Ligand SMILES: [Fe+2]
């Protein structure tokens with residue numbers, strides 16, 4: 577009887593020679609790359625927001641957006657790590673130049689809410705692609721990401737509501753700024 581060796585198993589390997597348990601559908605892989613970029617673009621955008629606030633003595637807002645910038649960087653890294661865990665190499669795109677001009681803090685906070693909503697839409701698209709291609713691993717990977725997005729949208733909507741309520745009254749804005757500083 578012939579003995580089975582690991583060589584006779586016929587492992588599928590990725591571009592860097594890593595063993596692959598289940599190949600990722602090419603369009604899903606492309607969408608995962610695009611989402612990794614979106615997280616990196618969000619990180620750069622939040623950094624720009626943090627600096628805009630710092631220039632205007634809004635140190636609480638600035639530290640809030642700096643934390644957001646770092647967490648988006650972490651998200652981008654997590655997606656890259658997942659792509660590698662699936663045996664693929666990571667292809668990085670250019671990070672586009674962030675927006676740096678806002679007339680009011682309302683505009684800036686409104687953009688941050690929209691960004692979070694856009695990221696959730698992108699995760700939702702990944703989710704349906706994963707389901708369509710029977711890629712349970714990706715669905716499971718995305719579950720906590722969606723959970724975190726719901727919290728981020730809620731947090732940004734709350735901040736936007738408060739800022740709108742203050743309607744550019746400097747003393748009210750400074751109170752919100754102080755609250756953010758203490759978080
Ligand atoms: Fe993110």
Ligand SMILES: [Fe+2]
Nearest residue numbers: 648692695728
């Ligand atoms: Fe986020």
